[in-house]
Amino acid sequence: MTTVSQPGLMETTAVLETAEPAAGGKRSSAWWRSPSMVVPLLILAFLALATALPGLLATHDPLRQDLTNALSGPSWTHWLGTDEAGRDVWSRLVHGTRVSLLAGAYAAGLAAFIGVPLGMFSGYVVGRFDRIAMRAIDVIMALPGLFLAIAMIAVFGGGLVVAMTAVSLVFVPGFARLSRAEALRLRGQGFVESSRLSGRPRRRILAVHLLPNMATVLLVQFALTLALAILAESGLSLLGFGLEPPDPSWGGMLSQGSRFMARQGWLVVWPGVALTVTVLSINLLSDALQRRFSRSSSVIEDSGPVGAVSPARSVARPSVGLVASDHDTGVPAPDGSGAALAIRGLSIAFPADGGRLVPAVDDVDLAVDQGRVLGLVGESGSGKTLTALAGVGHIPTPGVRTAGQIWVNGTDITSLSGPQLQRLRREEVGFVFQSASSALDPMFTVGNQVDEVLRFGGMSDRKRRRSRAIELLDEVEIADAARRLDDYPAQFSGGMAQRVLIALALANNPRVLIADEPTTALDVAVQQGILDLIRALSDDHGLGVLFVTHDFGVAADLCDDIAVMYAGQIVETSASEPLFADPRHPYTRGLMRALPVVGSNSDPRGIPGRVPAPGTWGAGCRFANRCAMAIEACTAEPVRLLDAGVDRSSRCIRLDDLEPWNPSVETTRTEAS
Amino acid sequence: MFEFISKRILGAIPLLFALVTLTFFFTSLMPGDAATAITDQSPLASAEDVAEIRASMGLDRPFLEQYVDYMGGVLQGDLGRSLFTSTPVTELISSRIVGTFALALVGTMIAVVIGVGAGIIAGLRPHGVVDRVVTGLATLGIAMPNFWVGLLLVWVFAVTLGWLPAGGFGQPGASFGDKMITLILPGIALGTSAAAHVARQMRGSLIGVMEGDLVTALDVRGLPRRRVVLRHALRNAAIPVLTVVGLLAARMLGGAIVIEQVFAFPGIGSLAVTAVNTRDIPVVQGVALTVGLVVVVINIVTDVVHVSLDPAARVQLS
Helix, strand or coil, rough: CCCCCCCCCHHHHHHHHHHCCHHHHHCCCHHHHCHHHHHHHHHHHHHHHHHHHHHHCCCCCCCCCHHHHCCCCCCCCCCCCCCCCCCCCHHHHHHHHHHHHHHHHHHHHHHHHHHHHHHHHHHHHCCHHHHHHHHHHHHHHHHCCHHHHHHHHHHHHCHHHHHHHHHHHHHHHHHHHHHHHHHHHHHHHHHHHHHHHCCCHHHHHHHHHHHHHHHHHHHHHHHHHHHHHHHHHHHHHCCCCCCCCCCCHHHHHHHHHHHCCCCCCCCHHHHHHHHHHHHHHHHHHEEEHHHHHHHHHHHCCCCCCCCCCHHHHCCCCCCCCCCCCCCCCCCCCCCCCCCCCEEEEEEEEEHHHCEEEEEEEEEEEEECCCCEEEEEECCCCHHHHHHHHHHHCCCCCCEEEEEEEECCEEEHHCCCCCCHHHHHHCCCEEEECCHHHHHHCCCCHHHHHHHHHHHHHCCCCCHHHHHHHHHHHHCCCCCCHHHCCCCHHHHHCCCHHHHHHHHHHHHCCEEEEEEEEECCCHHHHHHHHHHHHHHHHHHHHHCEEEEECCCCCHHHHCCCCEEEEEEEEEEEEHHHHHHHHCCCCHHHHHHCCCCCCCCCCCCCCCCCCCCCCCCCCCCCCCHHHHCCCCCHHCCCCCCCCEEEEEECECCCHHHHCCCCCCCCCCCCCCCCC | HHHHHHHHHHHHHHHHHHHHHHHHHHHHHHCCCHHHHHHCCCCCCCCHHHHHHHCCCCCCCCCCHHHHHHHHHHCCCCCCCCCCCCCCCHHHHHHHHHHHHHHHHHHHHHHHHHHHHHHHHHCCCCCCHHHHHHHHHHHHHHHHCCCHHHHHHHHHHHHHHHCCCCCCCCCCCHHHHHHHHHHHHHHHHHHHHHHHHHHHHHHHHHHHHCCHHHHHHHHHCCCCHHHHHHHHHHHHHHHHHHHHHHHHHHHHHHHHHHHHCCCCCCCHHHHHHHHHCCCHHHHHHHHHHHHHHHHHHHHHHHHHHHHHHHHHHHHHCC
């Protein structure tokens, strides 16, 4: 068996992933040098300086009164003006930094000190301790933080230390929950488990294995908590629970200033600016930290701040418009009208660093006739999903079609406008995805979704739509169709959901069905039912089917014709029977050897090595580095599809040197070079 | 559905029970007790006075007995009386809570309307000009302390321009309209950062859906673009936003404490601050319990709304 890809449009994302690291890798090493990071870092450095050596930044004494010069606005001697006692506001702000930052750091630090061990232990040992601890946290979290803090101040009296201790307790649940979740995640992992089995003391495992692995997550949490604690400090000062006057603190300055607002409004502006700038800098840095450390988990970033635009996104992409074509005129205009689906010279590329286009699908020709099933077979990453999606005119962002045409029932879909294309998709071609559960809208009943497609397909009578919907569900052999129309997708099993998806694809009687690994995510028993259904639909309705799979066994079972794809190219085409009797390309032979043979004792063997990623393809044969028959000439120049018998072709220059087919003889290298 | 709601309510009972217990034991940790809190205010009180007050309030009885007594009172809706005005705590709270609710409601509405709107506009064209402006403002909005926003609003719109009242909740007997006007500035102050949070969540959630498999599938199904966005993508993207709104609504009760102070607004937050300053223990306890109860109710309502709007969550229940 070749690798089984995960549900969803995994193949396309795999392509995107391989296309992007070149762009992302370089930038990430210097993330802190990007302009959006320099400013916050400089601000924090300034704040650190103000905390350590306030006298360096402000020459006025923050406590010296000058009643003759009270409540003055910004001036040359007093940059930000003076307060009600004539004290210099700038100087008081600088000196107040220490209170804000240290109080915030104290509260966040104490919260981490209590919350992290508690959460880690709770998540690691689980059991009763965990249940009790989490209940207690639920109770604490039922009260909004500030209420909890002032309730504690009521008990233990005011003052900055008490106030910030109270604030820290408010943040304990955050740290505890996070470290618990991390501990739960890590405890199941191999290195922790083996350490536990080898009898290491629990405390050591927690300190040595768990803590370092959650350090970055905790760092981000600490930064966010620090920002919140700084805000809480000034809020409590404003309420009169913080530092006693006359010592300057930002919250205290706001509180004092609000009393003299009518005469000097700037007094309420400056401390707030200081607070906002501080919190903003911390938030921006923790965002950057978070993005940096979670980069590997997703290609698409969603909630990041502005400024992180990948070059890929700046390329405008018409939905099926042709972007650039090198050999548009070279191809003799083929007639696509005979076939249900015809693809000629299709190339799809993804933008990479510097606006360069990296091809992912390269000059693909395919034709599916009425009533026939064409299997498009290849390993993950070969470009088959991209080809299949192009069959309905969809190129995943940020990809572009760089060459080629696509005909559905003789209509060149690359020349259609947006609404025309949507109409064609509704009426002429159905598409079935690998993961039915993510292709159905969970918010609407199945009946609603079938009805929607029928209505936009031009069926205006509601009652007729309803009976047609029942008919469709019957056709895909869903029992009790009328009742099941009112069920939501979540109420369908994987196999049944896949049938619903097929029903949706068939709703407006298309002539073409494209199915992308429709059975991969299903149990073997359920698989067979779907395959039989597709075969029957093709036979009964004369449907042309393009069936994408990585599984040669499934292809052999279902398909009339086979096209084998490798690294963006078609490498072999043939009718099904002759192909299985005598494959004419070393790659096809490798794939077929990977199949388990019934009644044979020899283990199926995979092909060593991996499909080369887009952007790493050489000039010549792309399979050469995994092929036992490769010679120098193979990689010298591009290999064309060569005639390999009646209605057969193969992209191999050593086609004639192939041994007679014998499933047990190697044609691939045992070691990948 | 009914079963779900009753289950959630039953599940909240132990939590509330724990909350009452915690509040009681916690306030009993206080140095001194209600009697000294009263006599602290009058310097002439003698030790006999303290003992007398203690006896009259039942504070000389065993600790557990007091706890059982308190719990019994709470179950009957009796939260005790204020130490200084002798007004029943429930009466104090009910006279103040309407204002706080009104404030939190205005804040939540602002957060939802502005946050959802801005988030959708930004999320539909990620990395465009509008998106950059919205994300930038949202990042700023999250960093700005709500009480500072309040002070700036007072300075600009009340003190300098004189357009809106600087505080209060209308004079006693003020008309409904006058009361609503006093809610504008504190409502905005309370809603700003919440709107920023909602906008970020809405944007992220919409982008996630728009770039996800579902929208590809609906597009390939041949549905018009408008319909895919307006009917399908928005609905799917709204579900996580709903949870965030519930959290933010609960958090506004906390934010209201400082905002009420800034706007001299007679709500439950300013009641709490006064009670803490005078160490009026029954009032502090009562406010803590009430706020806890309200948060629990908000959480249940959020869950119920979530389940009633999200079929997948509903299916998971049964």
